[in-house]
Amino acid sequence: MDQVFASICAGAEQYRFDEFFECPSDDLAVVGHRHAVFSDLEAAATADVIRSFVTDAAAVRDRLAEKLYDALQADRWFLGAVSAHCAAVVAASDGLDAAPVHAAGLLGLRDRLTEYRRSAEFAALRDEAARLEQGLDDLRFVVHTYAGKIVIAPPGDEPDFAGSVLETFARFAAPGRIEDQDQGRSAHQLDRVESAVLHLLGQLFPTLFTDVAAFHRAHAGFLPQWWLDAEREAAFYVHWLDFMRALKPAGVRWTLPRLSRENRAERVIAGCDVALANQHATDEQRCVTNDLELTPPEQILAISGPNQGGKTTTARMFGQLHYLASLGLPVPAAQAALFLPDAVYTHFERAESIETLAGKLEDELRRAKTLLESATGDSVIVFNETFGSTSLADAYVLGATILRQVIDTGALGVYVTFVDGLTRLDRHVVSMMSTTDLDDDSVRTFKVVRKRADGKVHAAAIARRYQLTYDDIRQAVS
Template identity: 30%
Template sequence: MLYHSILFHNNSPTSIKQGHSTSDFFHDIHIHTIIQDIVKNNDEYDLFPLFYNKLSTIDAIKYRTAIMEEIDCLLLEPLETFSRDMRKVRKYADYSKSSNEKYQQYKWLLDAAYIYCFAVKELHSSLSAIHLQSLGLRRFYKWLTYYISTTDFTMLDKDTLALRKEFDQIQYSMFIEEDNILIYPDDNENDYCQSLSRAFKQEVELAGDSSLQLFAGVQLSEAEKELQTILRKHFPKPFGKLKPYYSKYAHFINDSIMNFDHELQFYIACLQYFRTLKHQGLRYCYPEISNQKELHIIAGYDLSLATSELHVDKKVIGNDFTLNPNERLCVLTGPNQGGKTTFARSLGQILYLSSIGCPVPSKQAKVFLFDKLFTHFPSKEETGTNAGKLIDELTRLENILDNATCDSVIILNELFSSTTTRDAYAMGKKTLRKLMRKNTMCLYVTHLFELAAVHDDIVSLVAATNTCDLSQRTFKITRRAADGLLHNSTMVEKYGLTLSQIKERIQT
């Protein structure tokens, strides 16, 4: 029976590109940073390619989302445990290879197999406990049930448990004096630390573990080797069984189990990332995806802003956004620092993350399948003359306009900011007309509010404060005609000691 991938529904990862993609949007909408955040605890698995390759069919996306959602609901903890155990199995197997002492080599392998058998059986029983829904996990469960019934596995399990038990029963003790030590092949259950703690009436929880940490490292030191030689004389039977065990089971790890563990990391990394956000009060959801070219987002937010350290303790403003099937072109205007860029980023993130089968940063989301995502954000690193900058900008824009199809999404943020207002308006107008004709979905962010009125079919969005207090930047993106009447100013009174000021200050 064959193992079936839990990442690709057709079992064939069609040409996964290695390394990081260089498309602009990864940088512009901060997908780079987000991906780094997601995989930072799982770097041993090389998950990057999975995050940089979007899926091209709705079925492929749904296959992943279904698995992700099922794990999120019921299985994250047991799967995390499994993957932790597997990491330990691999670690012990490595120790076995690198050990310079043959008995230790055998024993590490035995211990690796011991954890392996336990983890595989635990995994099977956690999966048995629930009625699996997703196609991917159902397929895997079927395969796993088959695997644990093979003689390969049952023999391994039986032999491993038996030999491990013999070692676990060995007891010995060491008599320590100022300048010598003596090994005695028996022991009792006294615990001096405990009895001292008890005499002091210390709370048991605080007393902690009374065992000593001796002989650090995974290799055996000279002293430990001597110790082992003595022990081998005292307990010849179990030590004698190690070698035959080792030659029989040197390659006990099943490839498909390894494969599953690897693929699983995609889900675990995503869910750990989003669950951390949830603890900070940030919602995430599983997007509904269709071919209908419409968008419906409730309380979407910018992941990179919400997770940045500068933003700790600040409230994250979520924005709702709806785009009906006949609407293609949106122009977003508003004051500087008004959350325009943040909004543009959050939209890009929601679209992209949904295309790789991840949860998205919003309360609810309905998205569509796009073929390519294009972005153009002003970059601070660009130096050179204004003319050079404009040429560069136009080249990039041309590239976008040439390659975008009616299934693409384009996010343009403050184009032509290096030119005069007059030029920027004229060029912006032409760009918008071009986009209109192409019928590509586009978010056009600009501080030139006049551009929102260039065409009747343009959806005008405005970033504006929704409270009277101008000092509080609680910007919301709303659909309305751009009016340009937006300015920020705060007034500061010198000592704040007028009648009304004092009254207010005393009472707050």
């Protein structure tokens, strides 16, 4: 999941999304709150309002974060940020008033915007900013240049040379060209001439420039904390929606899962490994999807089959579905009914470490012990190809011991294994197998189905495909 979250957080570090991703919940009310918001965002009109709100709010923050060295320019820049904020408030409020909104989260934002918009504080801020903006817009002056000098003076009856020049050359300019160039100026800093003209204007119109500076000082912290929090939370939804859209080329379908803290029956249709899908979307490959089902007293999916056949991918998918569900997010599946766990625990193979001075088997046993001591009957556990470093007989004994402890705990889980006997341990364990092509056992389909482990040695099929059987090698050598 760290790969998935990193791709979503890239370029949005200011929102600290990792704090959201690292806080799963087993509270149905919390998860349901987010589900309701995502349901509302399925309406394009509502999604557009929230997306615009995030864009507008971010633009204001970015403007305020700009470091300007000229004090008069900084005052004017701040005034523009306040005006942009006021426009964003009105746009978001009007947008949510008109959009089909039902989720408590969005209704709360709508009500907060309405209250803020009607407050005396906001009205005073907006009116004063509008007055000062209008005052600056109404400024008229003449620039005289001669002998390397610049003189700023009140306007007389001089012709508007600037207007005539712009009008003359407008036909040669592409639409938006002038504005684009102005926005692209490095760090928005003024050059020496621009700064000199600005300060001469300050001397020519001292009252207006003094008022703008006073406005800057009086309202330096004008952004309410609830507004900043709302932007961050709205951005979380928007970025997850963008991520969902980005995975469509990989054939990923999304759904809001039906969740329960009581019913342990689970059913997933066309689920996929979201991290793998993220890679496939970049490579323009489609993911193979799989179905999963657990019907009490079934608790554990024991997955066996040939290597590189999709076993680990299915185990990852199982864990991801439950973790994303506990974050209140849509999950990568066509349909999903899941138990909402209190935690997701995983036990994957690790390389041996010289620093621990412990063998691979000892490390696996220690980690399994810690996991089982932490897990509860409401947990989800994923074991992937555990005890592969020991003999078949020992792997069966250790695996059976682990599975029985999981069963006794009451947790749900997946156990990926090369030991077929573990898939037939008892009625709590469901056997699933990664399958191969019906016409060629060496070709993996990456489909994992409910099926009794058949014990086929797929290595032999691969050897035949690449002409590496005993007879093939003997013939080649002779």
